[in-house]
Amino acid sequence: MRMRPTLSWTPAEKLPPGTTDLEPVADALRAGGVLVLSGAGISTESGIPDYRGExxxxxxxxxxxxxxxxxxxxxxxxxxxxxxxxxxxxxxARPNAGHRAVAAFGRHGRLAGVITQNVDRLHQAAGSEDVVELHGSxxxxxxxxxxxxxxxxxxxxxxxxxxxxxxxxxxxxxxxxxxxxxxxxxxxxxxxxxxxxxxxxxxxxVFFGETVPPQRVEHCRNLVREATSLLVLGSSLTVMSGLRFVRQAAQAGKPVLIVNRDPTRGDQHALTRVELPLGSALTTLAHRLDIPLDGQGTAEERPRG
Missing domain, CATH: 3.30.1600 (SIR2/SIRT2 'Small Domain')
Known part of the structure; x- marks a missing residue:
């Protein structure tokens, strides 16, 4: 359920600090089977504002x-x-470098899937397939x-x-x-x-206060079970709809990696949290893994319905 939004949550002082080291994320992508969980932060470079960041x-x-x-x-x-x-x-709005990088990771077999909390369909417009829209469109x-x-x-x-x-x-x-x-x-x-x-x-x-359809939640839980790691992109994880999948992955002993400029509610479960802009961070990862960003994800973006 997406609860009524609040600004009352403050990150605990004992949460691990952020880093600029992308190598743990690169290692996970090299291994493959990465499940992406994206939030509003991945779309800010497309001109769509975030809920909670600066x-x-x-x-x-x-x-x-x-x-x-x-x-x-x-x-x-x-x-x-x-x-x-x-x-x-x-x-x-059009996909940005972050969306295009995620699509490229998928095309090159590095991902187990994409779950997005966003309602903008920019992942699909960039070329990602089989995207689970947790909160609809x-x-x-x-x-x-x-x-x-x-x-x-x-x-x-x-x-x-x-x-x-x-x-x-x-x-x-x-x-x-x-x-x-x-x-x-x-x-x-x-x-x-x-x-x-x-x-x-x-x-x-899914409006705030409304329940995410149970079958959609279970589908996402199955994706977490099948993945080797969970990569969170641009989400504060303040609401349970996304945080539950981080907790599930951590409880199963699967690495959780977060790329987000600000602390998140899931930091305590994460192997690392990278404090870099998503577009440049994901582009750097693609270059590091020799994954080209051209092709379906960078030509004329696909229509969004």
Missing amino acids: GGSLSRHTPMTYQDFTADAQARRRYWARSHLGWRTFGR LDRVVCLSCGDLSARRELAARLEQANAGFEPVAAAINPDGDADLTDEQVGDFRVMPCRACGGILKPDV
């Missing part, structure tokens, strides 16, 4: 909760106005009444038509694709119902 959005923004979205029509209006505006920017929309799935671009077109002239200037775009708007800017924004049954539409993502 300048993270939680310092000024609380993401929508499932309870608020389902219970309050005005909250849904506010969410869809902000999300619609945010999608214009969010949907244009913003490019799909689901009806809460009939379960109908549709493409976000279709809803975006409907919202554009129904809200002609909606052109507020957002203070910022957030990791969940939500834009910061005032209630005055939201105004009387029109929300679209499900075309199939008239029900409430929701992005096909």
Whole structure:
């Protein structure tokens, strides 16, 4: 379950310090069977902000909760106005060097899989295959009444038509694709119902306070069981949805390696935490392993739905 976000967690003083030594990560990739667990930090170089790092959005923004979205029509209006505006920017984001490096590791047989906590589909756009989207994806929309799935671009077109002239200037775009708007800017924004049954539409993502589907969690647990090591990229591991896989790997005696600029909640379970920017760190690793970054992952990025 993704809990309501909080800034109350402070890393314990006894956690191991970070390092700039990439060799333990390189060794794991040489051995193969590495399972990647990525978080918002891998997408910051694509222009999508982090939740908690320096300048993270939680310092000024609380993401929508499932309870608020389902219970309050005005909250849904506010969410869809902000999300619609945010999608214009969010949907244009392109994979960065970190995404491309992960895709290259996969193409060259070094990975057991990729689990991402992100909802931006940038791993897939870079060329990664069989990515498990732990929290879903913003490019799909689901009806809460009939379960109908549709493409976000279709809803975006409907919202554009129904809200002609909606052109507020957002203070910022957030990791969940939500834009910061005032209630005055939201105004009387029109929300679209499900075309199939008239029900409430929701992005096909796991909101804070909502439960990750059990079958998805079990699939990820199986990936951890089959992997030889776990590589965490750009996640603070503050919420249990990702931290549980770190704990599982550590309990099984599998190396946990973290690349993140700031301390994480999983540091105590890690063999190492590398304090380097992800794009440059992963590019360095690819060069060290003689893995080219051209090809499927660096040509024209694949469409995201």
